[in-house]
Amino acid sequence: MGDIRLETQGACKKFFRKRRDSAQYFDAVAPTDLQLAAGELVVLKGRSGSGKTTLLNMMAGLLEPSEGTVTLDGQNLYELDDAALSRLRNERFGVIPQGQTALHSLSVVQNVTLPYLMYRDDDGCESRALELLENLGIRQLADSYPSELSGGESRRVCVARALMCAPDVLFADEPTGNLDDASTQVVLEMLRSYADAGAAVLVVTHEQMAEEYADHVLKMDAGVIEARA
């Protein structure tokens, strides 16, 4: 096991839910202690609605836990102000969100370079973006617009975008949804080799194939991480 990078301590998320006759808080994610270490790929699986995305968002600095903390190299994320946390997300986290999230007013390659150029000067980053697209098999779509892409192609654009700033921690929420087996394999191999290069990687997926690439497989049920499969 490598160095601990990202850690949750008792992090939980309560949401308010209305029922027909009552309304109450429930734990979308129960208090959770979880560690992501450099060089490791962790797969998180579980039924729909079990709290996977909620947990991932809390760890990625996008959703403040109701209780507990999330720390990166000892720094509590939610003690940072918005500007600092945003910058940290940009520099150290890569997130592949669930669903189609390419920006429609930008071309594929612009989508990929945007996170980089947000805080950095243009130093020829486009060639690196093209290389990422090449590895994902969609180099030829660099100048297309997201509306012209298939679901699977669009997912791969988001994978390239998440890797663009060479993050220390990579979060992938169903990165292989919409992908055929061959493309799924390409993406999973890419995530694996990215972990091997020293990053901490968390993959939320239903994909059976993913477990072969994982160092750990976690299963979530009703907000509770149940067992290490």
Next chain:
Amino acid sequence: MNLKKLPLNNLSHNAGRTVGLAILVALLAFVAYGGSLVMSSLQNGIGSLEARLGADVIVAPATAKSQQDLNDILIDGVPGQFYMDASVLDEVAGIDGVEVASPQYYLSTMKAGCCSMPVQIIGFDPATDFTVQPWIERTYGGDLGLDQVVVGCNITGAPGATIKLYGVECGIVSKLEKTGTKLDNAVFATNETVRHLINEAVERGFPPDSHEDPAMRISTVQVKVADGYDPEVVAGEITLRVRGAYAVATRAMTSSVAESVSGIAGVIGVLMGVIWVLAAAVLVVVFSIAGKHRAKEFAVLRVIGASRKDLSGVVVKEAVLISALGAVAGIVAALVVVLAFNGALEAALGVPFLTPDIGTMALFAVGAFAVAMVAGPAASAVSARRLSKVDAGQVLREE
């Protein structure tokens, strides 16, 4: 592509939305600029009418018809003529409080070779005149000689050209600036020239409808009231003492015009206010609706590292660009409409209408631009606030 260039890129990629919002801002700028131009043109018009009438009191023959004609000539621009005995001049001059009295001779013609519309000829006495000559001096240095005329700005013909009046070629020595009053349609000459015109006309066999000798008969006496005297009192005195004459203080003549101007200005003001409030409300709503569709886009920006400040910056910058585009379009449109339909507006409103000088128009344009540049971004504030507060995790979960 970076966050600085993103707003412009977003706008060009959503041309329909951009144009729609710009049109709303343009409407705001159009109303602000067009409204202020019309208002100040009305104000200018009434000011110019007062200045151009020049005299404190105008004396005309004491018939109901001549009163109406005087109004027609000065306020409505319909050519007319009426006369009284020249001795009235001396009697008026003798009244207490009259500082200067100068006769004018009105002649109207339908047959001038120059224009299709009827022309009002106004003859004045160069020795005593104090109403026409001061503004002739402003556009033309010297004195008016025989068969020389000065024309109002609506009369065809440039200085140096001639205008045919009753068969006589009269040299146009100057064209007056636009006044916005009916005097824009008049031709000014000395009484000597007017007498020559009448004689020529009679000789050539087409005498004017009325051809009385300006030495014996006059149309009006223009009166300047001495300091410390009330023009209305002096006018009353003249009416009372001079047989066959009726005197009216110009203040009374212009006050009826001023009244209708302020009525019109009030209506325009209310109209402007209503359009403004409606357009501004629609702008806020449209910005907010557009914002809803964009929650996901902003959630993605947040995921890849944009701060809340960055996000509201994007919204506000877009609004600034849209507002600049709309403001320029609205101001140009208002300028074109007001300038192109100047005459039509004047005719429709029925009051003097004189557009302000270029400097003032530019100042108003800057003001309207500033107003639009405040209103547009302000309308986007609600949307900027909401979008910057977007809960990225929540929005992206709602697949």
